[in-house]
Amino acid sequence: MTTTMSTPGGTDVRPAASAEPPIRARRQEGGTILAVPALIWYLVFMVGPMIAIFVIAALRWPGMLQPVSFAGFDNVRTVFDDPVLWDAVRNTAVQLAVALPVMIVCAYMLGYYVAQKPPGHRVLRYLLFIPGLISTPAKAMVFYAALSPDGLVNGALKSVGLGSVTDAWLASPSTALACLIVLDIWGGIGFTAVLFAARLGSVPEELGEAAQLDGAGHWRTMWGVHFPVIREYVGVVTMLQFLWTFFGSAQHVLLLTQGGPGSSSTTLSFLVYQKAFIAADLGYSQTVGVLLFLVGLVGLLTIRRAFRQNY
């Protein structure tokens, strides 16, 4: 809905400009100086640190106050020889492979449902947005309280006679990672569904009606007609969720399980944090940081390709 807004403006401006006298063009170009402070800010605080990751990854730096020396590719070797890294890779892969498809598919269907304006859709929309408003620590505290041995989940299980299934969910190696994934999905579906609903709201209604006249059921209309139309948007949202899950997991892990028990819930992004601020192995940490950056980039490009508009 916003892309359509910008395109007419953008195309209006350009042809007019080429016909204008050079003096006017120079004055307009001079206004570009107003962008300089923002640009400097952004280069100093974002681009600078980003480049520094690559530099630190090539250093041997065993602690903040320790002497620093050049390590070349030594860190890469250390990192790849470390079994903890491979645990983290596996955990991250599991997390993404489970959370992302579940979240996007459920959110799309839910978003479609809301966009059809069923009874009570306003209330539903209000509720679905709630997870998008809650900060990570607050979300983690809710889950911490709910999943504790005496918390909501075990209480509910006991009250329906499933007392034998209860567990110390966050402290058990078999369920710690699953809890983190559930947390991602829990909040992700609602928030993403509202995004989809907003986009689906701008799809012309005739499209769905025409499909129904042709005898398509709701399921067919949802996946066969509307999905292709907003395919590109689904791609954008998938990219966002991928980034949030991939990079954001560090916070949930830090708040809920500290990567444990053992390394059963250590993810790649938590490893970056843990090596830098707990183990103080800075070269190692930033080498994983570089890995994280590269995997993130490859992931983005792959998702973008997969969702490219194909008509």
Next chain:
Amino acid sequence: MKHGKSWLPAHILAWAYAALLVVPLYYLLASAFKTNEQIFASPFSLPTSLSFGNFDTAFESADLGLAVVNSALVTSFSLVLTLGLAIPAAFAIARATGPLGAFVEKVFSLGFLIPTFAALFPTFLLAAATGLFHTRMFMVLFLPATAMPLSVVILVQFMRTIPKEMEEAARMDGASTFAVLRHVYTPMCLPGIATVLLLNFLTFWNEYLYSLVIIGPDPSQRTVQVALPTLKSLTGTDYGVLTAGTVLTLVPVWAVYTVLQKRMQQALVSGAVKM
């Protein structure tokens, strides 16, 4: 018959999920008024009294009052700085016609590709090098930078919809570039500014990891998001106090969302669209 019988499973599933969202929040709110024993014995029951004892304890043991003030300071100063930087930049880009403007726009939109999280440690070094480590000040300087790409892109799109004639008319009256920005562009893209403001309010208020690492544990400086998890260990996990603290951090966002529901949703949706 648009939502006929065949919709029944959809109705059930959608509202079941809504219940999954609401139940933990109900639990959160109800627990804030209970003691540990009451929470364990009957997690779903309504609280028997509406005493604010847990809130008092949360306030005192984690210095939440001060933390709320710190968060409010960091959030509001960062918002002012973000707008101060992004509005002129968007203005410059929106009316630039040459390759330079297009280049600057591209640089900003590439910002979406930068995962700020990976740069956490170098940012920490930067804070140490500037002598602003363990201060709120660094966060006030840093947060606007992270918000710059999205804010500029959103504002540029709003500013492009302003007809050129508006500026030309102002020029005839002898307005300077700065006056054009102040009296034509800024008032005309107030909806865009509101979007940017809400979007960043939410991100800044909820920011956790950078605040934790850079501001650190000092109670006189830390934000409410950093103070909140400390309640877990400080109180020996008194769930009543923990949930009361959590409720407190949600109040400002909640209030803004309930009043500006439509606008807030628009802001968040457009935040995702632009990326």
